Amino acid sequence: MNDRQVLDTRNIALVGPYLSGKTTLLESFLSVTGAITRKGKVTDKNTVGDSSAEARDRAMSVEVNVASTEYQGIRFNFIDCPGSVEFLQETYNALMGVDTAIVVCEPSSDRVNTLSPLLKFLDDWEIPHIIFVNKMDRACSGDACHAPAFRTLLQALKAVSKRPLVPQQYPISLGSELTGFIDLVTEEAYQYRANAAPNRIALPKELAELEKAEREKMLEALANFDDRLLEELLEEINPPQEEVIEDIQKELSADQIVPVFFGIADQDYGVRPLLKALLVEAPQPEVTIAHRQQLAIYAKEGYAKEGVETSIAQVLKTYYTPQGGKLSLVRLWLGKLTDGIVLNGIRIGGLYRLMGGQQQPVSEVYAGDIVAIARMEGIKTGDALTSVPNAIDPLPIAIASPPVFAWAIAPEKRSDEVKLSATLNKLCEEDPALRWEQHLETHEVVLWGQGEIHLQVAIDRMRRKYNLAMTKSVPQVLYKETIRKATSSHGRYKHQSGGHGQFGDVYLNIHPLARGEGFKFSETIVGGAVPRQYIPGVETGVREYLSKGSLGFPIVDIAVTLTNGSYHSVDSSEQAFKQAARLAMQEGMKQCEPTLLEPIALVEISIPNEYTSSVLRLVSGRRGQILGYDAKDSWQNWDTVSAYIPEAEMQTLILELRSLTMGVGFFNATFDRLQEVPEKLASAIVGS
Missing domain, CATH: 3.30.70.870 (Elongation Factor G (Translational Gtpase), domain 3)
Known part of the structure; x- marks a missing residue:
């Protein structure tokens, strides 16, 4: 394993809600680090991220985009993740292979709930993350309001983050303009310059006391996880800058704290300080491996056990490109990859670095890197890849989101x-x-x-x-029919067309079954009234009729018994008895009071508790039966509403639910039972 390569890599995911500015931040990173000479704009459809036609048509990310760059001797692999909740699975899959996530958000307290599912995922998987408050120029419209707006936002963020927030900057304003920041670690003030590094300036005297108070809060938050720092604070010792950075790096790597930065990405404001934090505070790949128990054990013991250097990678994303075929984006956890290496018994078709939609071939990469591998047929997202067969068990993957x-x-x-x-x-x-x-x-x-x-x-x-x-339409609801009454029926099929004729004669008892019992066929024939070889034909005829009843839908929860019949020694056949059974069913079902059934789903809806009452009304308005609601386990300030809802009412449920909850509400639905459709609605369905 090449230690130098491990230490010189940072894998960073850019995540956050739709329109928070992640793709713009990526452009700024690439521009500042010299990877591109001219920044693109989402509105101009020329950014490195959002490179697909589908993304550019909608001016939004619809899949993860990767861009690599080098800065101050470090290779950065940035993964720009979709912000829309409809593509959140892409984000979750990519997060399984990064060292740090930058959570990009707007300075709006009203939209903080949109971060809840994402922050919950990061904390559950203990993925280190930093918050970058983008678009700080929109934080206020009055004089000297950036600092109060920032404090209000932090207070709101605390309600959706399990980890303590640790702001490392304090805003400097001139009227309604954000002009710079104070670095709370170094206690130095800086003035922003558009598309350039900020200038160091004298600390404004009017902010001196505020700066000390904010720095004290930062140090107290860090001291909660460091006894030495706590002792220094109690003894009123000002810790040196190096010690503060070391504490931040250690506690961020362990996902104990969430550092907070701010800026305006489209002007490069705040981007360089954020890059500096990634250089000195973000965990290195070997630290990430140390926190992944399965990988840490193999890194410690696996090489000696196998006797050879073993390469272990994991697929974060699968692409099918028009020209190059299948590409698997992988995080290389251990070892190295070379062109032509065999992984999981498959020889790779090439190694590539990705820059948005562009591919750059490379001959080898080392542990800690993220690259694309060509033509790994049969390999899917989440799979572990090894150069030694069965070297490691499957690696943890993000659970697939249920379809809605x-x-x-x-x-x-x-x-x-x-x-x-x-x-x-x-x-x-x-x-x-x-x-x-x-x-x-x-x-x-x-x-x-x-x-x-x-x-x-x-x-x-x-x-x-x-x-x-393709064409698209609303899927048909899988309605069924059943019966309310029992009856007896008779069916005789007789056909003469020259030569042998066709003759079958049956008597059937038809009666309803309890809901969910399906279909049962039996016979009570005595004395050979219907020969044994013809009874299967009777059952086949009944089953064929049940595929579409008098209301136009399959029939369920019904029992049919063959009780009697007659036959002709020459003209009878299995086919004739099948036809006789169909005639008997057709006649008998008219007397059984057929009724329409609809599928009912058991639905568990998860929402922030401020929306619970609105969701209860939503469920009631869709013919739902509310079973109750309770606090959602391990989700702060969230509720779960349980209800039975007809599947006919489910098609647009997710659209309205997201509209009510700023996009964060979600549900799980499972089929529960069939239930009679209300008479007036049933008449409309059958008549349509």
């Missing part, structure tokens, strides 16, 4: 149906939050995902990448 929105899709051209399944499988490889299925009853292909935009992006990719134009 669906469309029925079909190719515009009938001739394209043959390539539909292969295309959908590739889409689901690229994006594990997608799922597809084919309903046998309706013959629909149903594509599931995280929302309307998510599925539209998938359909756009099908058209652009695979020349497969």
Whole structure:
């Protein structure tokens, strides 16, 4: 293992809500570090991030983008992650392979709840993270208001973060303009310069007392995890700068604190201080490995055990490119990768660094790096890759988000149906939050995902990448029929057309079963009234009829008993008895009071508790039966609402739920039972 390479790498994810400015921050990082000579703009569709056509059409990230750069002897691999909740699975998968995450947010206390799921994920997985408050020029509109707005925002952030926030800067304003900051570690003041490094200035006298108070708060927060620093504070000893930085680095690496910075990314304000923090405070790859127990054990014992240097990597993202085929974005945890190395029994087709949509071939990379590997067929996102077979058990992966929105899709051209399944499988490889299925009853292909935009992006990719134009519609609800009454029926099939005829004669008892029992067939034939070889034909005829009842839907929860019949020694056949059974069912079902059933889902809705009352009204308005609500386990200030909701009312539930909760509400739904449809609604469904 090449220690120098491990120590000289930082893998940083840029995460945060939609429109917080992550892609703009990436452009600024690349510009400041000299990776690009001219910054792009999202509105101009020329940024390194958001490189796909689907992203640029919508001016938003729809998948992770990677960009590598070097700065002061350190290689930075930045992963720009989508902010929309509909693409959050992309973010979660990428976070499993980084050393630090920068959580980008706006200076709006009203939007803090949008950070809840993301911060919860980071804390659950103990991923070190820094908050960068972007767009600080929008923090206020009056005089000298940036500092109060910043304090208000920090107070709001504390309500959604399990880890203590540790601001390392204090804003300097001139009227309504943010002009600079005070570094609370060095106690030095700086004035911003557009697209240039900030100038050091004298600390404003009017802020001297405030600076001391804010620095004291920072040191007290750090002292909660460092007894030596606590003793120094109690003895009123001002700790040296090096000791403070060491404490921040140690506590950030252990995900004990969350440093906070601010700036204006599109002017490069605050970007260089943030880069400096990544250089000196963010954990190095070997520190990340030390915190991953499974990897730490192998790093310590694995090489000696195997007798050879073993390479271990993990797939963070899968791409299918129009020119190069399949690319697997991997984090190399241990060892090194060389062009042509065999991983999991597959010889790789090339090593590449990614710069947005561009690929740069490399011959070898070392532990701690993030690169793309070509043509790893059969390998999916989350898989562990090793150069020695069975060297390590599967590595932890982000749990796939349950699907919440669906469309029925079909190719515009009938001739394209043959390539539909292969295309959908590739889409689901690229994006594990997608799922597809084919309903046998309706013959629909149903594509599931995280929302309307998510599925539209998938359909756009099908058209652009695979020349497969699709239509979409609301999936059919899988209604069923059942019966309320029992009856007896008779069916006789007699057909003569020259030669042997066809004859079958059956008597059936039909009666309802309890909900969920399905279908039962039995017979009580005595004396050979229906020969044994013809009874299977009777059951087949009954089953065929049940596929579509008088209301137009499959029939369930029904029992049919063959009680009697007659046959002809020459003209009877299994086919004739099948037809006789169908006739008996058709006649008998008219007397059984058929009724319509609809699928009911058990739904658990998770929301910040300030929205609970609104969600209860939402459920009631969708014919839902509320079972109750309670505090959501391990989620601060969140509730879970449990309810039964008809699946017919579920199609747009996620859209309205997100509208009510600033995009953060989510639910899990599972099929629970079939239930009779209200009479008036049933008449409308059958008549449609």
